[in-house]
Amino acid sequence: MSEEKPTLLNQINLVVKSVPASVAFYRRLGLRVEEAAHPGLAAHHATAIMSNGMRLELDSEPFAERWNRGWKGRGRGSMGVLFFSVPAREDVDLLHETLSFDGYPSQQPPYDAFWGARCAIVEDPDGNPVGIMSPIDSALRRTPQLPH
Numbered sequence: 001m002s003e004e005k006p007t008l009l010n011q012i013n014l015v016v017k018s019v020p021a022s023v024a025f026y027r028r029l030g031l032r033v034e035e036a037a038h039p040g041l042a043a044h045h046a047t048a049i050m051s052n053g054m055r056l057e058l059d060s061e062p063f064a065e066r067w068n069r070g071w072k073g074r075g076r077g078s079m080g081v082l083f084f085s086v087p088a089r090e091d092v093d094l095l096h097e098t099l100s101f102d103g104y105p106s107q108q109p110p111y112d113a114f115w116g117a118r119c120a121i122v123e124d125p126d127g128n129p130v131g132i133m134s135p136i137d138s139a140l141r142r143t144p145q146l147p148h
Contacts (some may be wrong), residue, residue, distance in 0.1 A: 030078040083131035089118040116141040
């Protein structure tokens with residue numbers, strides 16, 4: 001075994017109820033999503049490759065069971081939030097408005113975050129939180145208010 005340790009996160013697989021519905025959402029978000037090359041897999045798998053090489057893989061539950069024998073189905077846990085960057089602060093508001101208008105629930109309307117970015121969070125068709133974030137403007141950073 002190599003002494004090198006993995007340091008690069010290069011892929012996230014989301015197991016989804018409907019690959020076509022998820023493909024529509026992530027395309028609307030602005031990702032270039034490629035459906036599976038084999039026609040029989042189109043309902044079970046799709047891939048989006050970001051400009052930095054990161055892969056977002058969308059898999060149906062039956063397909064996940066094929067490559068992960070330990071797949072336990074949907075639990076009550078949450079994996080966190082998938083954040084996608086947009087070029088400008090106003091793009092956060094525009095994309096949030098577009099996705100909300102399309103019927104995707106908003107968990108967090110656009111706001112100026114304490115770390116200096118503008119961000120919002122919507123839900124994909126499976127209820128996964130998907131963040132939209134602008135570049136950080138260090139002039140807008142401030143100390144967060146923490147709960148007591």
